[in-house]
Amino acid sequence: MLAAFATAPNPSDPLAALEVGDRPEPEAPDGWTTVTVRAASLNHHDLWTLRGVGIAKDRFPMILGCDAAGVDAEGRDVVVHSVIPSPDWSGDETLDPGRTLLSEVHQGTFAEQVTVPARNVLPKPAELSAAEAACLGTAWLTAYRMLFVNSGVLPGGTILVQGASGGVATALVALGAATGYRMWVTGRSEEKRQAALELGAEAAFEPGARLPSRVQAVMETVGEATWAHSLKALAPGGRIVVSGATSGPNPPADLSRIFFRQLSIVGSTMGTRAELESLMALLVSTGVRPVIGRTLPLSQAADGLAAMAAGDTAGKIVFTVS
Numbered sequence: 001m002l003a004a005f006a007t008a009p010n011p012s013d014p015l016a017a018l019e020v021g022d023r024p025e026p027e028a029p030d031g032w033t034t035v036t037v038r039a040a041s042l043n044h045h046d047l048w049t050l051r052g053v054g055i056a057k058d059r060f061p062m063i064l065g066c067d068a069a070g071v072d073a074e075g076r077d078v079v080v081h082s083v084i085p086s087p088d089w090s091g092d093e094t095l096d097p098g099r100t101l102l103s104e105v106h107q108g109t110f111a112e113q114v115t116v117p118a119r120n121v122l123p124k125p126a127e128l129s130a131a132e133a134a135c136l137g138t139a140w141l142t143a144y145r146m147l148f149v150n151s152g153v154l155p156g157g158t159i160l161v162q163g164a165s166g167g168v169a170t171a172l173v174a175l176g177a178a179t180g181y182r183m184w185v186t187g188r189s190e191e192k193r194q195a196a197l198e199l200g201a202e203a204a205f206e207p208g209a210r211l212p213s214r215v216q217a218v219m220e221t222v223g224e225a226t227w228a229h230s231l232k233a234l235a236p237g238g239r240i241v242v243s244g245a246t247s248g249p250n251p252p253a254d255l256s257r258i259f260f261r262q263l264s265i266v267g268s269t270m271g272t273r274a275e276l277e278s279l280m281a282l283l284v285s286t287g288v289r290p291v292i293g294r295t296l297p298l299s300q301a302a303d304g305l306a307a308m309a310a311g312d313t314a315g316k317i318v319f320t321v322s
């Protein structure tokens with residue numbers, strides 16, 4: 001079957017590790033189901049995999065992709081939940097120390113077929129297209145948990161999102177704006193800031209800009225490049241919710257600011273199956289839909305990955321498969 005896969009880790013030139021070609025069809029073990037993929041979406045996670053981050057060397061070659069929408073073995077339209085818990089795990093899957101995401105241990109979704117535990121497929125609401133549904137499992141689910149589960153801020157509060165055009169950033173702005181938060185954004189270009197305003201952000205700033213007032217929470221996925229600004233942007237008692245570190249994981253901590261202003265830093269990763277279900281219900285009831293900046297056939301996966309690596313994003317990049 002056609003698949004986009006990482007041949008071997010390449011920390012300095014991730015795109016050189018990508019191959020689009022033939023891979024064996026997967027066989028579903030007991031309790032798993034095979035999904036015929038209709039659409040899959042690209043996440044920064046796929047670039048990390050090509051670099052060899054978050055994946056053991058002996059797992060290559062590895063089909064990329066965390067997210068998909070497709071048709072399961074029973075012929076139902078489904079959305080894939082990418083967090084694969086240990087077989088005997090119950091409760092919040094994101095807290096299982098043995099959990100993995102698709103494409104870390106098990107082959108990913110950038111293929112004509114993917115196998116997942118039966119509990120990892122959810123019915124796709126008819127209101128969402130396959131391409132829209134394929135955006136939800138990672139970026140949108142992560143944004144949902146950051147904002148509604150981990151920010152501690154109620155609608156009406158002001159939230160700063162670092163980064164404007166990425167998958168998680170656009171999901172945060174769209175979800176927050178639709179549910180009554182005042183969403184502020186930083187973006188690296190005028191075009192990206194303008195797009196954030198059109199998506200519902202109340203204000204958009206250059207990276208590091210002095211804000212009109214301090215905010216209750218900052219949504220961080222950028223890391224080193226924006227961390228100092230995130231700490232300065234918080235009102236006393238404010239909170240950074242961090243789920244990524246695209247520009248580097250080791251910013252200066254600025255401990256005195258953290259204790260003196262009584263700031264909190266909360267980690268957030270993916271979301272539960274139940275949260276994915278709630279996210280889909282929210283999209284159906286509000287009419288909010290994932291922002292898709294580019295749609296490409298899977299055979300052109302290299303173009304999508306090159307765009308993301310260059311920071312040339314405008315929401316999600318979706319691959320159509322069958």
Ligand SMILES: NC(=O)c1ccc[n+]([C@@H]2O[C@H](COP(=O)([O-])OP(=O)(O)OC[C@H]3O[C@@H](n4cnc5c(N)ncnc54)[C@H](OP(=O)(O)O)[C@@H]3O)[C@@H](O)[C@H]2O)c1
Nearest residue numbers: 044163164165166167168187188221225243244246269270
């Ligand atoms: N923990 C989790 O469960 C989880 C889930 C999803 C994602 N993540 C992580 O979150 C990060 C974002 O993921 P994504 O899929 O949304 O990525 P993406 O689509 O490639 O978006 C990258 C984002 O980073 C922003 N950015 C700002 N300054 C940057 C800089 N100096 N260098 C690079 N990027 C910069 C971009 O903002 P501009 O618009 O201004 O360019 C853009 O919004 C990744 O590190 C990813 O691994 C973690």
